Amino acid sequence: MPVLTVYRHGGKGGVAPMKNSHVRALRGDVSGWSTGAARRNTQFLMSIKEAELSGSGFAVTLTLRDCPPSGDAWHRIRKAWTMRMQRLGMVRLHWVTEWQRRGVPHLHCAIWFAEGCPLEVARFWTVQSWLDLAGQYGAGPRGQFVHPITG
Numbered sequence: 120m121p122v123l124t125v126y127r128h129g130g131k132g133g134v135a136p137m138k139n140s141h142v143r144a145l146r147g148d149v150s151g152w153s154t155g156a157a158r159r160n161t162q163f164l165m166s167i168k169e170a171e172l173s174g175s176g177f178a179v180t181l182t183l184r185d186c187p188p189s190g191d192a193w194h195r196i197r198k199a200w201t202m203r204m205q206r207l208g209m210v211r212l213h214w215v216t217e218w219q220r221r222g223v224p225h226l227h228c229a230i231w232f233a234e235g236c237p238l239e240v241a242r243f244w245t246v247q248s249w250l251d252l253a254g255q256y257g258a259g260p261r262g263q264f265v266h267p268i269t270g
Contacts, residue, residue, distance in 0.1 A: 126165035174231035176268035181226040184257025203248040
């Protein structure tokens with residue numbers, strides 16, 4: 120049966136397959152975003168009602184020079200950074216891990232703090248917290264990006 124889904128910022132349509140013969144890759148084989156992961160992230164972003172978002176939003180990219188030794192190590196850094204942001208007054212966060220061609224992960228985020236949070240404060244604490252946690256993997260100030268979300 121055909122299905123059509125309409126979002127605020129786009130839509131999708133299609134017919135579900137009658138048979139799924141997709142061969143799944145081994146869990147350890149990562150070569151970028153899967154088609155499904157990219158599709159689900161796009162669907163989520165299309166569904167956002169930005170006029171209803173409160174607070175001051177910032178687009179953030181956080182990088183490393185060296186790859187952590189395991190997925191668990193990367194998860195611990197990201198989780199600890201998220202907890203620090205919560206203690207600093209974060210009200211909402213959407214994040215995605217993206218893999219560079221050289222095999223090192225980096226984090227893309229949309230993060231919101233309480234209304235009126237100045238860019239300088241958000242930039243300093245967002246980046247400083249990341250450098251404290253990820254410095255052991257070569258994270259430096261030049262590789263981090265924080266910019267207000269304006270649209």
